[in-house]
Amino acid sequence: MSQAKVWVLxxxxxxxxxxxxxxxKYVVAELTPVSITFLRWVLALFxxxxxxxxxEKPDWKxxxxxxxxxxxxxxxxxxxYNIILYTALGYTSPTNAALISAVxxxxIVLFSVFLLKESLSKVQVIGLFVSFFGALIIITQGNILGIFEMNYNRGDLLMVGAVIVWTFYSIIGKRLLIPPITATAVSTLLAMVVLAPFAVWEGIDxxxxxxxxxxxxxxxxxFSSVCSFVFWNMSVRKIGASQAGIFLNLIPVFTALISLALGExxxxxxxxxxxxxxxxxYLTSGMLSKRMEQVKKKKELSKGA
Structure with a gap:
């Protein structure tokens, strides 16, 4: 799979x-986090x-x-991650949740560097901070300093937990040597076996x-279960958790676009x-570095000719 396809995914x-x-935010007002998580992932298994x-036809052994x-x-x-996220949305706004998820x-970068020994160039580090700065502008509506004046509620604290959970999920997924869709399917099946008794006990009406x-x-x-998780796992295997993680900063951008479509x-x-x-x-994904290398090679070839 080419680098460009990874970025698209x-x-x-x-x-x-x-x-x-x-x-x-809408669904959690009518169904519990456990019910939402169980319904979406049981359907996804099909x-x-x-x-x-x-x-994929994996080696089942x-x-x-x-x-x-x-x-x-x-x-x-x-x-x-899902139960914590939906519980958090019951107490806080999608805006606050997106702000915290931008962390x-x-x-992922920090944990990948220390646990997986992945490395980042100076350009990629700059890209990390630039994208994070952009996410802050979106969510604080241009009032960056206002972030220090926010009163974090229970939902905000829960989102911190969700972020930590997702970080470890991404890093552990990098270590697996089985096909990504198979990994997602089997991990989902095992998770639903564990979650089923709780969903039945709650009841879903x-x-x-x-x-x-x-x-x-x-x-x-x-989309959020099947497509996103499969695309994410395929990409993490290809370019690593740290580079893939930077794309999560696009979530606030797309959230704004979806809000526009809904009339906001x-x-x-x-x-x-x-x-x-x-x-x-663009910077953190390595596209700029790759482009610079291509330009450098062309110059070297032209000189050699």
Missing amino acids: LVLATLFWAGNYVFG ILLPIAIFV KVKQVWPTLLLLGLLGIIG NPGL LSAVSSISIYGILYMFL TILAEQIIGGLFVFIGV
Whole structure:
């Protein structure tokens, strides 16, 4: 898979996750975090498992050998992250949640450097800070200093926990040597086995759920669950957790665009912040460095001729 395809997959993954923030705020008002998580991922299994079995055709002996790791991934990325996220959205706004999630790339970079011995160039480090700065502009509406005056509630603190959970999910996923879709499918299956008793105990009554929540669940299952997780795992395997993590800063940008489509106003600060985010992603993804190397090689070839 080429580098360009990896970037496209990461952009799509973050776009679909942005929709999860928006729909999540509506759905959590009618269903519990456990019910939401169970419904979207059980539905996702009907797509993930056939793809894993008939497309990737993995070596199931190897899959069986790493089942403890897959279970851990399911507990972290499927159960832990989603339940914490939806619980947080019950107390805080999608804006605050997106602001705190913007810390994720930095944490992934730091943990990847220390735990996976990954390295970043100076240009990529600059890109990390540029994209983070852009995310702050978007979410604080241009009042960067206002971030220090915010009163963090229970939802904000829960989002910090969600960010930490996702960081470890990303790093552990990098270590697996089985196909990414298979890893997602099996970890989801194991997670649903664990979560099923809790979902049954709570009970899921869809008769009293509004149509927007039904559409929200369908969106979450197809795009936020199947597409985003598969795209994310494929990309992390290819370019590493630290470089993939920077694309998470695109979530606030796409959240703003989705809000615009729903009738909300897009501010100038959000547009400016979006530009910073895209520039930061461009730098951290290594596209600039790769372009400079190509230019350098062309100059060397021209001199040799």
